[in-house]
Amino acid sequence: MSTPDFLTDFHEVARIGATENGGVDRQAATEEDRRTREWFREFAQRRGWEVRVDGIGNQFALVEFTPGAPHILLGSHLDSQPLGGRFDGAYGVIAGLHAADRIARRVAEGGERPAVNLAVVNWFNEEGGRFAPSIMGSSVFAGLMDEQLMLEVRDLAGVRVRDALEAIGYLGSDARPQICGYAEIHIEQGRILEREATPIGAVDYSWFTQKLDIEVLGEQSHTGATAMADRHDALVGAAQVIMKVHEVTGCFEPETLVSSVGQLTLEPNSPIVVARRVHLVADLRAAEERVVREARARLLDDFAGIASASGLTINATDFDVRDNQHYPEDGLALTERVAADLGLGARRIRTMAGHDSVAMNRIAPTVMMFIPSVDGVSHCEREFSRDEDMLAGLDVLTEVGWRMLHGALACTPNGGAPVSR
Template sequence: MSSSAFLADFHAVAEIGATEHQGVDRQAATEEDRQTREWFRAFAVERGWEVRVDGIGNQMALIEFAPGAPHILLGSHLDSQPLGGRFDGAYGVIAGLHAAERIVRRVAAGDPPPPVNLAVVNWFNEEGGRFAPSIMGSSVFAGLMDETQMLAVRDLSGVSVEEALAAIGYLGTDARPDIAGYAEIHIEQGRILEREATAIGAVDFSWYTQKLDIEVLGEQSHTGATAMADRHDALVGAAKIIVKVHEVTDGFEPEALVSSVGQLTLEPNSPIVVARRVHLVADLRAAEKDIVLAARARLLEEIAEIADAAGLTINVRDFDVRDNQYYPENGIGLAESVSADLGFGVRRIRTMAGHDSVAMNRIAPTVMLFIPSVDGVSHCEREFSRDDDMAAGVDVLTEVAWRMLHGALHDAPEPAHSAITAPVPR
């Protein structure tokens, strides 16, 4: 089937919340997010599909083939990071909608109807840019995070998830469908597929990841009148911590560990006041849990030394801990066989980033697919994937979904269960 309809829709959606340099800014439960949700709703309604919105704002389009049967679910997310890329997440949702339409047409043309139903989902707040933690909607759906607790999470302006969803008309009450399997396609956000000129990545496992929620407490004072020796500057302490978070990777093999501080707030944030409080979040990720734990231990020691030397109080709390997730072997094999049958190169690949599939893999057989990312760049306006690569991914997703609907993963083993810890709302 021609990919022109998919590409037209993808590039049209990219105009919602478009930024100056061809990115998008559609943070969760903003006006721009509402507009993409309205586009999703219109796509489904025009085709006669049922649309549901659940209590955490997940938006679903349901297609019935077998009344009373569970659903194979396809999707990703339409929200973005601030000044984010137009491919991350949105590609998977729009690909899922078009894969579903192709399947409906296939059944209408006389191919055997599946014994289960089909649905496409736009997960709420996968990015976590406005509301922490990330992967919120799918984690609530999977029972890994508490809905009431997540609705109470507030952004930096003090607006809660519940208030924000209500403001855009997407605080739903609809029932969540029963799920028999899940498939998601996403840009790689890395360089492997592009470097190896491979069309499809079949994801086999996710990296271990955890964040450290760090509060640095000093003493507020006058920047012009307080002697340097008398200062307890929380921002200076935070700056030293940020450097340590960056340098901790040096103690391990190259590329074995990635670390960053991506969010920082300070009080009172005045140009003539020494900061009394700084809040920051450090992110640690590695393929091996022991590496993350070793880096965490080293950072805790160094943070304690910074506190003692500067006369600061520094509180550190584990936050958003996600164990490795291993995807079902026969789901990986399905992705490989479909790609080969369609003439596309495929390789097994791990995901360093978190995705909604990591949560869904806890409750249903899950297939995670990647397509190439140019230069591996993501979460910025320069993020880019080629039309031909996107179109190939839709072809693969469609056939993977078709075979899942007809029982390809029926005997899939239970996915490896591992912990995702929900934070206390801030």
């Protein structure tokens, strides 16, 4: 398929859930998510590919070369953050579909027929903006999360994952494809590639990450009638918690640790009532597990001090802990060889963000690649990657996929024995 078709498709998908400032809002299992899924389905069916949807809403397009053989899987996710960017995730899915189409045409035109099959995936709820935790669909696929428990997860409005998927017609029951390798391409969400004018990043490892699920409990009272000395304001305590989460990075060398509180809800959320309960989620990430563990310990001590001084109760529970994942050396070398063969520069790079590949790397040989992000901005409407960088990444993904199909990495079906060729 020609280059303009990829760009046309990318910018067409970007219109689904488009926001006024150039971003998208396609949270998991919403109407906008359904529309992107329909676009994915139609792309595959026009080419005669089988489409499946599994029990957690993951969507697969299957390209068969050798009946009964496992699949090399390409893809990412089409859901977005609220008021998010149009490149995060979607680029990897659309590039995966176009790479698969190029590969299928190459085989049809006489190229060597692979001994294994090819598939493209749109993972459910990678972002975790509506339903926590993130990376849900791929983690269920990889056996890291329980499907039934995840189907019972509720959003802030109380809607379950199960019901949301049923409402958009994408609570599936199809068999999951057996896979023997995975490749994902994504925008960097950082400034390194852009700063160094390098078109391709070969991701070598992911940062250690964990969240803290925090509940601050006080006492509900009248904002006008309650004396200041008599108040037990959960929101004031939560504000102190938020500042401690921000300040803990200063206990380490610069750029060693990142932290944030990105979500907060309070009860009863009335302008004339002192808050009785605040729920928030803190996010800690570092290259070294030791740093995250030390920051966590400091924060728990800080929270105890805040609770004691203000007459509040603060409960903090570990949530969504993910250890470092190191990607296979053979996959890194493959990316570097392909980039060189295509006349493109490449460098090894870590990922601070989580991706579906972090889950998939546990069960199959996995290749993770980045293209540059302008200003390193992501999860916001001005997120941007240039057309020429997307096209270069598509070329690399296509060739990486082709070589994986022909044995460039040891092909291990879902963590089992290598496939004989």
